[in-house]
């Protein structure tokens with residue numbers, strides 16, 4: 001469902017050339033926001049912005065590497081120049097390509113270049129975008145800053161050391177921003193996301209792995225990009241005007257259960273007990 005709840009607002013969604021970011025851009029535009037589709041992949045950003053415009057929304061594409069301060073400052077200036085203001089910043093961009101994930105391993109086998117890239121894009125990028133967008137929000141005493149974080153930011157796992165460390169830091173950043181600028185009308189929150197793969201991402205994960213992850217979500221199915229985008233739209237809008245400095249968990253119950261639950265469920269099923 002779309003509403004006019006973001007009419008007149010201008011949103012930047014980083015990493016919105018594909019995946020969850022693209023869906024967030026579409027949904028925010030559907031609620032009436034003018035959206036800057038910002039991505040390191042210029043063609044992808046152009047494609048998503050073009051689709052939004054074709055669907056009757058307002059969007060522009062911006063090519064940005066969020067880890068570079070000059071790029072980020074130019075992105076903010078371009079958006080203000082074209083759309084006049086920035087009301088919403090969704091820090092969604094993350095280095096998640098296959099090569100990066102293969103090198104960002106357990107500590108003893110960690111490729112430090114991959115660790116540095118995870119921190120540079122996921123964490124430094126979010127800091128830089130906040131640094132260069134919040135000043136414009138302050139001129140109107142209103143703004144919403146959102147961070148995409150993950151269960152891996154709060155729970156240990158076998159790999160993705162740099163990714164996990166960066167996502168843990170993204171749980172702290174909204175608290176910092178809420179404390180520093182809350183009295184001046186700026187809200188900041190994180191969304192802790194469970195597995196909500198875009199359609200094209202399902203193929204990159206083995207079915208067996210998806211089954212394990214599905215078993216650990218307490219919803220019948222894994223999440224969808226739309227379910228995450230709806231939470232982002234809530235945090236972007238005045239519907240969440242009393243929500244700041246916190247993490248909204250949208251993870252299908254991935255982080256809510258005892259570590260032994262899945263094994264116990266299987267144990268009881270094997271023992272012929274149904275209904276669990």
Ligand SMILES: NC(=O)c1ccc[n+]([C@@H]2O[C@H](COP(=O)([O-])OP(=O)(O)OC[C@H]3O[C@@H](n4cnc5c(N)ncnc54)[C@H](O)[C@@H]3O)[C@@H](O)[C@H]2O)c1
Pocket residue numbers: 014015016017018019020021038039040041044064065066067091092093094095096097121125148149150151193194195196197198
């Ligand atoms: N999809 C999920 O199930 C899931 C789960 C937990 C958290 N998340 C988080 O949600 C966000 C989106 O995830 P996704 O699955 O859509 O990822 P994705 O890899 O599909 O999309 C990431 C986007 O970021 C862009 N990007 C990469 N480096 C960049 C840079 N330096 N500057 C600008 N853009 C850059 C990529 O080009 C890409 O378009 C990420 O922050 C991720 O950590 C996703």
